[in-house]
Amino acid sequence: MEFEDDAFVLAARAHGETGAIADLLTAGHGRYAAHIAGGASRKMRPVLQAGARVNLRYRARVSDQLGSATLEAIGEGPAALFDDPLALAGLAAAAAVANGALPEREPHPGAFLAFEALCAALVGTELWPAVFVRFEAGLLQDLGFGLDLSKCAATGTVDDLIYVSPRTGRAVSREAGTPYADRLLTLPQFMLSAQSRLEVGDVGAGLELTGHFLESFVFAPLNRPLPPARMWLVDRLTDAGRL
Numbered sequence: 001m002e003f004e005d006d007a008f009v010l011a012a013r014a015h016g017e018t019g020a021i022a023d024l025l026t027a028g029h030g031r032y033a034a035h036i037a038g039g040a041s042r043k044m045r046p047v048l049q050a051g052a053r054v055n056l057r058y059r060a061r062v063s064d065q066l067g068s069a070t071l072e073a074i075g076e077g078p079a080a081l082f083d084d085p086l087a088l089a090g091l092a093a094a095a096a097v098a099n100g101a102l103p104e105r106e107p108h109p110g111a112f113l114a115f116e117a118l119c120a121a122l123v124g125t126e127l128w129p130a131v132f133v134r135f136e137a138g139l140l141q142d143l144g145f146g147l148d149l150s151k152c153a154a155t156g157t158v159d160d161l162i163y164v165s166p167r168t169g170r171a172v173s174r175e176a177g178t179p180y181a182d183r184l185l186t187l188p189q190f191m192l193s194a195q196s197r198l199e200v201g202d203v204g205a206g207l208e209l210t211g212h213f214l215e216s217f218v219f220a221p222l223n224r225p226l227p228p229a230r231m232w233l234v235d236r237l238t239d240a241g242r243l
Contacts, residue, residue, distance in 0.1 A: 001063045005029055006074070007056040008115055008158065012048035014040055016064065020071070022048055023099050023192035024056060031102040034058055034069035035211045039224060044071075050095035052077035080123050086240055087122045089233050090132055096119055101139055101218045110117055114138035130198055131241055132233075133206030145169070145217040147209075149192055152176055157214035162187050166212055176194050204243030207234055 007024040010031070015021045020039025024032050034056075038044055047054060053074040060067025080089040098115060114135045121131035137182055141147055146169070150164035151158045153170035154177075163177035163184035164170065177184050187209065211234075215226050237243050 001067065003029060003060065004055070006033075006112075007054050007071075008112070008119070009050060009051055009054060009071075009097070010095045012036070012039065012185070014164065020048055021066075022071070024069075024150050025102065025108075025112055025115060026056060027100055027109060028107060029058075029102050030108050031099070032056075032058065032067075032069075033104065034067055036069060036071060038109060046077070046079065047071050047073045047079045051091040077114070080175045081144055084122075086236055086242070087128060089229070089236050090116070090128060091119065091122055093227070093229045093233035094132065094135055097136065098139065098223075101143065101214065108142050110142035111139055114142070118157060127198060129203040129220045129237060130206065132201060133188075133191065133210055134208035136207075139188050139220035140210065142211055146173075147191075147213065149187065152229045161192065162189075164209060166216075168215055185212060199220070201243065203237065207237075207243070227235060 001104060005026040005028050007026040010023040010025050012022045015035060018038055018040050020036045020038050022034055026032055039048055054071040056069055056071060058067050058069045063079045075209050077093060078088060079092060094115060098111060102111060108129050115117060118131050120134040121128040137147060148170045152173040153165055153168060155173055159187045160174045163172040164173055164187045166185050171187060172184055186205040189196040190198050190202055191206060211226060219226055230236040
């Protein structure tokens, strides 16, 4: 079994004295683990950082065996964020969420594109925390747990949608939801339209929203908590006044 693909490194750990096992999100093949010969070397350490983009050449004797891979770096990767510790924390959190949520060896091209878009935003815009929320929403969508924000679950109206049901993931209008506001999740308007202005508190509400459904629908069934890197990111954004 052999293939070549674009990929992002999600995580890496030592294997033996000189090797490493890398978890990779590929464009066409989903999440794959592979043995990287010489992965502990000084040359390979930058390539095996979470969020690094690589060209992957994978080979295994049989399809269900842990294969080996060679990696060639594409672009600067995480090094482009070394002067921005908060953005670097965002990249680490996204890699941890993807690595924990995605099943192995199952194609998820939408997840790859969402991760790619987030990486571009981390370098190019101060609004990346909002893109992080969209990344998590896209991940939920790709896993089959997408939020239905098209209309009010109670009345069918498409106007004034400001809540989300924590049970169903469906939007609720102001009129229908106000009597139950303490039981509903806040829906930030930037999740409805890219043209909406980002208001104070929107990122925090978005992270609470996607975090709830990731925890309930993805991580809890696997008997896992949300990744620590994701919780650390929320703490750091809070300290920085970016929520």
